[in-house]
Amino acid sequence: MSVLDGKELRIVGFLCNWCSYGGADTAGVARATQPTDLRIIRVPCSGRVDPLFVLKALFNGADGVLVSGCHPRDCHYAAGNFYARRRLEILKRFLPVLGIDERRFAYTWVSAAEGQRWQHVVTAFTRQIHELGPAPRLEDAEPLLKVADMALTALRPLGSGQSAALDELKAAIRSKLPELDCVIGWQQGRDAAHHVPLFMRKPEDVDKLVWGPFNVNNPAVYLPSFKGKKVGVVVKGCDARSVVELLQENLIRREDVTIFSMPCEGTLDMGRVDQALGRYTAIDQVAYDEAGVTITADGRAQRFCMADWAQGKCYGCATPSAVLTDESFGASAPVEAKATTPPELAMLDAMSLEERRAFWRGQMERCLRCYACRNACPLCVCRDYCVSDSRDPHWMTQEDTVKEKLFFQTIHALHLAGRCTGCGECQRACPVGIPILALRQQISRAVGELFNGYAAGMNPQDVPPLLGYAVVEENIQEQDWK
C-alpha cells in the first residue's frame, strides 16, 4: 500500500547487501509504513554500483534511482563506498547536461540497524520523485538544433605557428631516430589544407613532417599500440596532456616514449573550414601569415584568421606548451589565467533541462554508430573489447534509436571521468558533427569542482581521482534527509 496518493512511479533502488538491504529488512520487520514505488536490486556493495546502472535505468523508463550503502568507514569491504561516493557524486553532476533532473537520483547510507532511517529516506525520496512526476522520455522531445556561439576570445594569441623552429625539431628527430622504432607526427594529407598522421622510420621520412594549424590529429592515440617499443611522438600542448594521462595510468612506460614538442598556436576547426571552402576540385595554394592562413581553392582565395576559425578547445587552452617533454623548441606566448567555459558547454548551460533533452534528441538522431569518436580517443584503450559491443554484459542493443546512441555517449563520457584531457578528438572525428565533447567537458568541470581544480594529464605522478578516495571528502556535500 502506498502512503502517497496517486499512481505509483517507477523507482529503482540499488542497496548494498550488508547495510542498506538489512536496513530495509529491519524497517519491514518493524512494520514501518513505506511507499511501494521502490523496486530493490540487491548488490554486494555500493562500490559495485556502476554509474551506468543508474543511467541505464533512467534511460529505460525509471522515474527515480536511489543508491544506498553502508555508512562511510563502515563498509563491509573497507573502502567500497568511498569509491562509490566519488563516482556517484560525479554522476549526479553529469545528469543535468543530458537533460535529466539530478533530483531523480540520490545516494545515501543506511545501516542494517537503521530501519527508521530507511523508512525516512525511502519516504522522502519517493515524495521527491512524485513531486517531479513521471520522467520525461528523451524520445518524446521535439528535436532542437542549435549551434554554439564561436565568437570567442583566446587566453593567448592564436596564430599560424609558422615561426616555430621546425628545422631544429626535424634535426632533433633525425638524431634520435636510430634509437627509436618510429616517431609519430603529421604530414600533408590529400592536399595542403589537410594534414594527417605521419610515422617516421627513416631519416627521409622526417622531411615530410609539417607543423601548423592543420595538425589537428592527436598522435597520442597510437602510443598504447606501440607497447614495449621505443617510440617518439611530436606533440602540441593538448596532445602532451594525453601522453601524461597515459603515463598516469601506466598504459605506456616513460622510458619507452620520447616527447618532442613545440608551443602550439592553435589548430583549425576543419569542420567549419571545410564548410566555408565548399565543394572544390583542387587546392591551388595555402599561404600562411602570422595570424592565419589563406586557402585558394579553384581560384577562390579565403583567409582563415586563427582568432576566428580555431577549434573550440583552443580558445580556453591553458597549456599551449607541452606539460611534459624531452626535447622542446621555442616558448609560447603568456597565457592569461582565467576560467573559461567551452563554447558547446556554455550553450548547454544556458538551456533548460527540456531544451537539453531536445538538443540531444536532435543531435543524436543522425549518429550512425560508426564509433569514430571512440576510436579517435587516445584514452579509449579497451579498443577491440569495448563494453558497448559486448553481449555479456548486455549494455546496448544494435537498435538505431536516439536512446541507444546517447547511452553510448554516456558510457564513453563516464569511462573518461577524471581521465579526459579535453583534446576534443571525439568531436572532431565525428563525421556528422555531433558536439559530443560537451558531455566530457561537463564531467571534467565536475571533477575540477570536486577535487580542488584537478585536471587530467598535467602531472604523471597524479593519481586520477576516480582511482582513489579520501575518507573525508572536502567538497562532497551529501544529501540531508531532513
Next chain:
Amino acid sequence: MSTMRFVTPDGLPAFLAFLARDGRRVLTPQEQSGAKRAVVFAPWSEGMPFTLEKATVPAKHAVLPQCETLLRYKNTRQDDGTRSLSLDDRPEAEPTVVFACRPCDARGYAVLDRPFLHGPYADPYYKARRQGLTVIALTCAKGCDTCFCHWTGGSPASSEGSDILMTEIDDGYLLQAMTPTGTQLLAASALPDGSERLAEAQAARTAACNSLPPAPKLEHTPQDVAARFGDLAFWEQWTERCLSCGACTYFCPTCYCFSITDEGEAQSERGGRRLRSWDNCMSALFTREASGHNPRLTKAQRMRNRISHKYATYPENWGAFSCSGCGRCIAHCPVGLDIREIVLACARQPAAQEAQP
C-alpha cells in the same frame, strides 16, 4: 524518347508534395547543424526546408536501414498449459522516393541490388524496400576533390540506379525518366514538358564530366589488388594510421555487411525481436569467432578485406566495382586515409613502395 519534365526551383516543393502523395515517404537532403554542418536524408513533409547539396550520409538506409526488425516472436502459454510460438517475419517496407541524391549514391543501389536481389538468394526484406523505391538523382554541377566516380565506371551525370535524372539548367531543372517507374511518375505529375531543354541539360552534364581530372585506367585493378593479398607488409604500411572505426563503411553507399542479433523484450512474456543492423569489416568484432579466435586480428588484415572486397572479389563475382567513387570514406576518415591512393599503390611494383602513406 524518354519522358521529360521541367521544374523551376520554386516549383520543387509542389513537386515534392506530389511525390509524397499516396503515402509515399519522400527522403530529401536536409541540413542539420551541430559542431559542423551535416546534410542527411530525412523524411520530408509539406512546408519543411530541404537542400540540394550532396549529403554527408548517403540514402542507403532507404533500402538497408541502420537497424531493422527481421522478425518478432512470442511464446505464449495456452489455457491448457501448452506453449505456442508465433512468428511475424513480414518485411516492413514503405514506398519511398529518394529525392536529389547524387549519381554516385544512385549507383550504390545498383551495387547493393546484385548480392541482395540477383544472387542465389533474394533477400525478401531488401526486395520489399527496393521494389517500393524510386530514385531521383541530381547531376553534380561539378566534381570535388574527394570525388572519383569516373574511376569506377560512373560519372557526375550517370543514370545507373536512377529512375529519374535531374539536371540543373539555367532557370530550373530538367527531369528525365530513365526507367518505366520514372516515366510513370513524371507522366502523372503536373509539370510541363521539358523535351526542348534536353540539349541544355546535356551540355550541363558534359561540363560536369569535364570538371573532373582524367581518371587512371583501372581495368587490371581486380588482379592487382588480388595479387597483393599475401603482401601483409603492404597493408600494414598503408593502414598504420587507421583507427579501426567504421566511418568509411557506414558512410559508404555500397557497403552492405550486417549483423543479426536477438533482443528479448522484458515487457512481454517470452517475446522478442530479431534485428538486422549494419556491421563493418573494419571492426575487430566483425570476424571474432565464438572461440575467441579472430582470423582478421589486425587492422591491416581488415583494410585488406575492405579494399579487396570492393576492388577484387566483388568485381570477380559481379563484373563491377563495389565502390561508386562518392569519396565519403576519404572526406570523413578521421585520419584522412585515401582509398584512391591504396588502390593505385596496389598496381605499383613492390620496388616502388617508397611512396609511403
